[in-house]
Amino acid sequence: FMVAERIDVHTRSATPGQAAVLWSSTGDGGFTTCSSYRQTRGSRIELHLRDDAKEYLDRWKLQGIIKKYSDHVLYPIELAELGDDGTEKQAAQQVNSASAFWTRNPKELSDDDYQEFYAHVMGGFVLPSDKPLLRLHVSLDAPIQFKSVLFVPGQRPVDLFGDDAKHLQLYARRVLIMDNCDKLLPSYLRFFRGVVDSEDLPLNVSRELLQEHQALSAIRRQLTRKALGLLADTAKDDRSSYDKLWREFGVFLKEGLHTDNAHRDQLTELLRFDCTAEGGKLISLREYVDAMPEGQESIYYITGEALEDLSQSPHLEACRSRGYAVLLMTDAVDEWVVQDLDKYADKPLVNVTKGELELPAGEASLDDGGEIAALCTSAKQVLGERIKEVRASRRLTESSSCLVDDESGIGRNMERILRMAGRELPNKPRILELNPKHPFVRAAQTLALEHEGDPRLTLWVELLLDQAGLAEGTLSDPAGTVRRIQRLLDEVAGVAEGGSA
Known part of the structure; x- marks a missing residue:
């Protein structure tokens, strides 16, 4: 009516x-x-x-x-x-075709048949080069009856976000009842496309009631299990395809680690990361642990915006000098991943930009940092409240300085993400670490010991802070940095001093 x-x-x-x-x-x-x-x-x-x-x-x-x-x-x-x-x-x-593709025997279907149906699922038109990465043809009779054909697109669809995001088509007894059902798979698997058809779903209930129907929940459990199984098999047997899938959809699977505790172990094994030791290849946590050299007890990682910037960060130097690989994480969701996954195979995950980096004895090892104690004290007096602490570094082998966060702090990258989301956060002072092996730091230490009150010490300390900020892309006063660099160049060239630091 x-x-x-x-x-x-x-x-x-x-x-x-x-x-x-x-x-x-x-x-x-x-x-x-x-x-x-x-x-x-x-x-x-x-x-x-x-x-x-x-x-x-x-x-x-x-x-x-x-x-x-x-x-x-x-x-x-x-x-x-x-x-x-x-x-x-x-x-x-x-008018109708009077047949359902998903009811046919998969053994009787060719790749061309699936490609044709994939085009239908994706809206009727796809380029010849747009082939699905994976496909899943399911037919179950118990504990719930349903048939399904799912695809993982070859590239990320533009409609994965927002109210217009497409999910799966839901049929009951071959009649379409929901063109976009988001209850058939968890949100982190929303990149799957396809159809699900069940004889056990009623035709005469509202969509709102159907969303809570017991049969739909049972289908979701079985379909999730099948989808994760497909991903696991692909990761094991077809690395090239899985790596391509990860580049397109890995960020969504990371969401699952935060939202789906029931499948946490499966999702953990599906994780892939860029790594300093792999030359552009993705690595799993299992592969990372298996490749750890003798003496390494932790899984090291760094988070940030750009892969190239992270790979050149001074925070990696101590790990590199020991042959330790570092995972490079550039997705915003990674900050939540490492909170949920604090260890793997009994190996803790350690952020190389936070806290005191405890490493086995090596090139960057220190006894107590006393060899530059005078410089650390003078530097704190120069920098005041801008810096929480100045200390000798255990993580630097080549660079002169770097900025690090408290072990218990949320970290600079998380602050950036939260601010982008509209959160107002106070600017907390960070820790300045100095490399006691670096010639410039040694010269500054000598100046602090033998020439107390020398104006050059103020300039040099400011430049150490500038360099640390520049290395991580957080330089707060570019114009002041340029002036200080010019003063240092003038000193080297023997030009008379002028101006202030």
């Missing part, structure tokens, strides 16, 4: 001698019955359309509705156009 002011149903039983009956209702809660003119067995349903629903008399409108919602029902649906006298103005033509 959404479009009709009255519905008439003419029906006649197949039992010999039974009269035809007309059932009629206007949707007001009542109905009438009387004899019908129908001469043959079967039923005829007549909709007397409201004045504001005459558009449904249009042949193309009806054809579109049939193709969208009932194209795959088992029985043929024919569309005829009648004249005013009730005779056929145009011969009846079958």
Whole structure:
């Protein structure tokens, strides 16, 4: 009655001698019955359309509705156009395909068949080069009956975010009931495209009630298990395809580690990261641990915006000098991943930009940092509240200085992400670490010991802070840095001092 002011149903039983009956209702809660003119067995349903629903008399409108919602029902649906006298103005033509791709035996389907159906799932048109990375054809009868064909697109669709994001088409007994059902897979698997059809879902309930239907929950559990199994098999047997999938959709799988505790172990094994030791190749946590040299007890990582910047960070120097690989994390969600996954295979995950970096003895090892104690004290006096602490570094082997965060702090990268999301955060002073092996730092230490009050010490300390900020892209006073560099160059060239630091 959404479009009709009255519905008439003419029906006649197949039992010999039974009269035809007309059932009629206007949707007001009542109905009438009387004899019908129908001469043959079967039923005829007549909709007397409201004045504001005459558009449904249009042949193309009806054809579109049939193709969208009932194209795959088992029985043929024919569309005829009648004249005013009730005779056929145009011969009846079958509109629906009366077949469902997902019910066919996968062994009888070719790659071309799947490609054609993939194009249908993706909206009817894909480029010849746009082939799915993976496909999954499922047919289950217990504990819940459903059939499904899913695809992982070859590249990230533009509609993965927002209200217009497409998910999976849901059919009940081959009738489309939801064109975009987001309850069939968890959100982190939203890059899958395809159809799901079940005989166990009712046709006569609202979409809101259907979303909470027990059968739908059972389908979701089974489909999630199958989808994760497909990803795991691909990661194991086809590294090239999985690496390509990860580059396109890995960020979504990382979300799952934060939201899906039930599948945490499976998702952990699916994680891939860029790494300083792999030359552009992705690495799993298992591969990282298996390749750890003797003496390494932790999994080291660094987070930030750009891969190139991270790979050149001074924070990596001590790890590099020992042959320790460092995971490079550039997705915003990585900050939550490392909070949820604090260890793997009993190896803790350690951020190389936070806290005191405890490393086995090596090139960057220190006893207590006392060899530059005078410089650290003087530097703190020069920098004041801008810096929380100045200390000797255990992580630097080549650079003179770097900035680090407290072990318990949220970290500079997390601050950046939260500020981009609109959060207001106070500017907390950070820790300045100095490399006691660096010639410039040694010279500054000598100056602090032998020439207390020398104005050059202030300049040099400011430059050490400038260099640390420049290395990580957080230089707060570029113009001041340029002036200080010029003063240092003047000193080297023997030009008379002038200006202030």
